[in-house]
Amino acid sequence: MEEKLLNIKSLTKSFGGKTALKDVSFELDRGRIVGLLGPNGSGKTTLIKLINGLLSPDAGKIYINGSQPGTYTKSLVSYLPDRMYFADWMRVKDLIKMFEDFYSDFSREKALKMLHGLAIEEKDRIKNMSKGTKEKVQLVMVMSREAMLYVLDEPIGGVDPAARDFILRTIITNYSENSTVLMSTHLISDVEKILDEVIFLKEGSVILKESVDSIREKEGRSVDQLFRELFSVTPNLTGERGEEQIQNVL
Amino acid sequence: MEWKIDESLPIRTQLTEQLASCITSGKYKPGERLPSVRELAAEAGVNPNTMQRAFAELEGMGLVVTNRTAGRKVTEDTERISRVREEQVRNHIDKFFKNMRGLGYGTDEIKKVLLQALEEVK
Numbered sequence: 001m002e003e004k005l006l007n008i009k010s011l012t013k014s015f016g017g018k019t020a021l022k023d024v025s026f027e028l029d030r031g032r033i034v035g036l037l038g039p040n041g042s043g044k045t046t047l048i049k050l051i052n053g054l055l056s057p058d059a060g061k062i063y064i065n066g067s068q069p070g071t072y073t074k075s076l077v078s079y080l081p082d083r084m085y086f087a088d089w090m091r092v093k094d095l096i097k098m099f100e101d102f103y104s105d106f107s108r109e110k111a112l113k114m115l116h117g118l119a120i121e122e123k124d125r126i127k128n129m130s131k132g133t134k135e136k137v138q139l140v141m142v143m144s145r146e147a148m149l150y151v152l153d154e155p156i157g158g159v160d161p162a163a164r165d166f167i168l169r170t171i172i173t174n175y176s177e178n179s180t181v182l183m184s185t186h187l188i189s190d191v192e193k194i195l196d197e198v199i200f201l202k203e204g205s206v207i208l209k210e211s212v213d214s215i216r217e218k219e220g221r222s223v224d225q226l227f228r229e230l231f232s233v234t235p236n237l238t239g240e241r242g243e244e245q246i247q248n249v250l
Numbered sequence: 251m252e253w254k255i256d257e258s259l260p261i262r263t264q265l266t267e268q269l270a271s272c273i274t275s276g277k278y279k280p281g282e283r284l285p286s287v288r289e290l291a292a293e294a295g296v297n298p299n300t301m302q303r304a305f306a307e308l309e310g311m312g313l314v315v316t317n318r319t320a321g322r323k324v325t326e327d328t329e330r331i332s333r334v335r336e337e338q339v340r341n342h343i344d345k346f347f348k349n350m351r352g353l354g355y356g357t358d359e360i361k362k363v364l365l366q367a368l369e370e371v372k
Contacts, residue, residue: 033297165295173292193255193296213260213300222257 003066011060020046022204036184038201044184078147088127111144132159143174152183189224253294265304274335284322
């Protein structure tokens with residue numbers, strides 16, 4: 001049997017006594033677009049940083065195409081961090097050069113085509129761009145790699161609905177059929193249509209991993225509506241209602 | 251084309267219904283070559299795998315045929331297309347009756363308002 005693209009086993013991570021991830025296990029197949037969903041502080045970014053080898057787990061293992069995160073897996077994983085990491089003085093052409101130097105799977109042609117579609121020129125400077133344009137450029141760079149796994153941390157967090165649409169279309173038209181996209185977001189209604197399946201994280205644990213259409217089939221409502229119910233917080237009702245709902249779903 | 255995806259039904263089902271209507275209404279002609287899954291998925295803003303599954307359903311309904319060399323085409327079996335069209339009509343009618351009964355209308359009342367409405371649109 002072929003190795004799973006991503007295999008996460010009993011992953012646990014704490015920061016100074018506060019548990020960020022608690023015994024997280026799941027597997028991802030190839031050729032999928034997967035949403036990593038959860039409210040702020042549920043552990044999404046911690047999980048993503050662990051997959052990218054930016055943090056080490058306290059316990060548990062991560063296998064990407066059979067290898068643990070390290071230099072080799074960086075050549076397989078294309079990562080969009082939740083923060084802008086390009087230097088302000090750079091021009092688009094410097095960025096392209098940088099990505100070409102760093103990643104042998106980077107396609108200049110693909111990047112130029114997407115940038116052209118956005119009316120962004122090679123001579124444009126990062127510092128003169130709007131926040132939304134910066135995010136788009138960053139995503140173009142990340143999606144221009146022919147990676148096996150794309151890990152996108154809040155790719156649509158800071159942009160307007162029109163730009164969101166562009167970003168989501170960029171994702172569905174540019175991931176190759178054998179690669180998988182794992183993207184975190186809390187804007188579920190915007191991304192639901194492009195996802196194969198969703199993983200719900202709550203307080204550091206996976207509480208649901210299911211395909212979008214089977215949730216809709218079973219529940220008769222959208223993933224967004226289910227999410228809102230599972231994570232609804234009322235002043236004197238903390239978590240318990242959520243647990244009960246989850247039991248009903250599973 | 252204009253795609254509408256609502257909140258309650260599985261996305262695949264909605265894509266299948268809308269594509270089937272394109273075929274039964276004649277927007278896609280019998281024997282016409284269909285755009286690729288990727289193109290349609292991008293247009294509808296949905297996951298390509300979901301679009302793929304919708305196509306599999308259309309094949310199951312006999313509306314679409316896949317040819318290894320020519321890609322996907324609308325079936326040339328016009329009888330098949332009319333039959334699916336009749337089913338769609340039937341479904342609309344059933345839904346209408348169900349909604350009307352839900353409002354407490356009996357058969358005679360439904361007939362009456364329907365005839366009235368038809369007069370008005372003439």
